[in-house]
Amino acid sequence: MELNKIICPENRVYKKPELLNDTHMHYCPGCSHGVVHKLVAQVIEEMGMQEKAIGVSPVGCAVFAYNYIDVDWLQAAHGRAPAMATAAKRLMPDKLVFTYQGDGDLAAIGTAETIHACNRAENITIIFINNAIYGMTGGQMAPTTLLGQKTATCPYGRRVDLNGYPLAIAPLLAQLDGTCYVTRQSVHNVANVRKTKAAIRKAFENSMKGIGTSVVEVVSTCNTGWKLSPEKANEWMVENMFAKYPLGDLKNREE
Amino acid sequence: MKGNEALAVAAIRYGADAYFGYPITPQSEVLETLEALKPWETTGMVVLQAESEVAAVNMVYAGAACGKTVLTSTSSPGFSLMQEGMSYMAASEVPALMINVMRGGPGLGTIHPSQADYFQACKGGGHGDYHAIVLAPSSVQEMVDFVALGWDLAFKYRCVSMILADGVVGQMMEKVVLPEQRPRRTEEEIRKLCPWAVTGRKDMRPRNVITSLELDDDIMEANNHRFQATYREIEKNETRCELINTEDCDYLIVAFGSPARISMKAMEMAREQGYKVGLARPITLWPFPVNQIREAAKNVKGILCVELATGQMIEDVKLAIECSKPVEHFGRLGGNVPAPDEILNALHEKFLDK
Known part of the structure; x- marks a missing residue:
């Protein structure tokens, strides 16, 4: 069979979402951001929310999310994305407003904004990439860095007496009356990618139903920051990260 | 109210x-x-x-x-x-x-x-x-x-x-x-008035992004030049200043906010004593009303800046007149507000009685 007969629209099993731009991504090979970006774009497209989606990008590796997902974007100061999303959604309740934040942005400098947006039951979705490290600034310790994990600012491994404990913020957010859906997912294999996509879809639908704040944590790899190959990074994540940050729904309130 | x-x-x-x-x-x-x-x-x-x-x-x-x-x-x-x-x-x-x-x-x-x-x-x-x-x-x-x-x-x-x-x-x-x-x-009005605004991509218009980040140095330099051009335009068009009794004054008080109200009374008290005192009240602090202050200060012997501070606006007054006249400061601090006679006394001490 000739190749050009095989490559035809009828045989297509997969295509890149139209909302994902052709711009070259700055993410490292092996990074989880690209996959999550694709899922966000797919879900917006499948929900037909292209004209109504507004993203809020963080400070960190995902700061340039606005270059890749072709919807309107606000770019927040470090940690302030939930405050910005609060205002955007309250001023335009018919829009789909979501933040896309890393662990430093959400669980360190932006802890107050995160907790209070969730506690006010803002009808927004928070997508939280937890890779236990500061990627953009070159691999420093994050609030979610595991005990013993080596980073640029805990080069001998994180120690309780020096650095305190890793912060599992999702259970804390799940306790708040304002959240309706808090889930922890990953994108290291096909099965989990599909689950993450379903979680993002559910969160976005919750936001449009107006039943409170939805938080989708994606336990992710930063193979560059971890100084591992992409494959080894996935293995390290399964062995170490999932012990501290187990996958699954922490809260799922339907109304 | x-x-x-x-x-x-x-x-x-x-x-x-x-x-x-x-x-x-x-x-x-x-x-x-x-x-x-x-x-x-x-x-x-x-x-x-x-x-x-x-x-x-x-x-x-x-x-x-x-x-x-x-x-x-x-x-x-x-x-x-x-x-x-x-x-x-x-x-x-x-x-x-x-x-x-x-x-x-x-x-x-x-x-x-x-x-x-x-x-x-x-x-x-x-x-x-x-x-x-x-x-x-x-x-x-x-x-x-x-x-x-x-x-x-x-x-x-x-x-x-x-x-x-x-x-x-x-x-x-x-x-x-x-x-x-x-x-x-x-x-609809917002979309028309602010076509740059983040309102969602209605009718699939090109996306709007509001960001302060620009890693290309040349573009960021151009952005800064654009900001500065706007500021020059504002300076040209939007300075505001209230001038009272400045046509004939020998001494000028410069004050804004509530100290300007109190200084007005001090000015009247000085005039009753026979001193020609005027008042300039900047309404826009940035852009500072440089030309208005310069014009009001053209023929004066001295300027008293009254502020609820140790002397901040006084720097802009000195710059406005390019330090061509004596400029003195009087202010109360720590939440205190001066009475009119305190300002009058300061006028006497720093200028009228010299």
Whole structure:
């Protein structure tokens, strides 16, 4: 069979979402951001929310999310994305407003904004990439860095007496009356990618139903920051990260 | 009405879309008045008490980036926390209205009136090269009028406007004339007036992104040149200054806000004693009314700057006249406000009796 007969629209099993731009991504090979970006774009497209989606990008590796997902974007100061999303959604309740934040942005400098947006039951979705490290600034310790994990600012491994404990913020957010859906997912294999996509879809639908704040944590790899190959990074994540940050729904309130 | 209450009502009547704030003395009446009036039931205006000034200013940033008519109010320590947002809004060229009802500092300081945030407001309190338009009311009526002026200028130039009031103006009661209620802008009107705004990609128009980030040095340099060009335009068109008895004066008092009101009385007392004293009251602190001050000071023997600070505006007065005349400072600090005779005594001590 000739190749050009095989490559035809009828045989297509997969295509890149139209909302994902052709711009070259700055993410490292092996990074989880690209996959999550694709899922966000797919879900917006499948929900037909292209004209109504507004993203809020963080400070960190995902700061340039606005270059890749072709919807309107606000770019927040470090940690302030939930405050910005609060205002955007309250001023335009018919829009789909979501933040896309890393662990430093959400669980360190932006802890107050995160907790209070969730506690006010803002009808927004928070997508939280937890890779236990500061990627953009070159691999420093994050609030979610595991005990013993080596980073640029805990080069001998994180120690309780020096650095305190890793912060599992999702259970804390799940306790708040304002959240309706808090889930922890990953994108290291096909099965989990599909689950993450379903979680993002559910969160976005919750936001449009107006039943409170939805938080989708994606336990992710930063193979560059971890100084591992992409494959080894996935293995390290399964062995170490999932012990501290187990996958699954922490809260799922339907109304 | 109280200055703070009048300002809150003026914001509703302008057709504001949202207020985001955090309580702090001496301006908490702004938020209290808005919550009591429940404008969300009448005009649809959003009113939200944020978890901090940091969150409030970033809510304002987002609202402004969406082309909405938004404001916040605070007092000095809270205004320090808002400098991050000020800088981002200036860099993103979004129109917003900020109110600082100043109290004495530094630190937690005092809850009583001050003007010690002049440098912070006029010279750019956040990082980077930027300016906000700074309006200085000296009456409750101006607390009302400058809401409309501030927003009009902010939308005209895509910049941040500030009302820099002292605690006296926020707390004192005077008669005011309130403007008629204006309707809030519709989404269609916003799309037309602010085609840059983040409103969702209706009809799949190209995406709008509001960001202050630009890693290409040449583009960032060009951005800075564009900001500066706007500031030069504002300086050219928008300086405002009230001049009283300056045609024939031998001595000039320069003061803004409530000290200008007190200085007016001191000026009258000096005139009764036979001294020709005039008053210049800058209404815009940035852009500073350089030409008006220079003109008023042309034939004077000396200038007295009266501030509730150790002498901040005095630097701009000296620059305006290029240090061609003696310029002296008189001020009270720590929340104290001078009486007219104190200002008159300062005039005598520094100029009239020499």
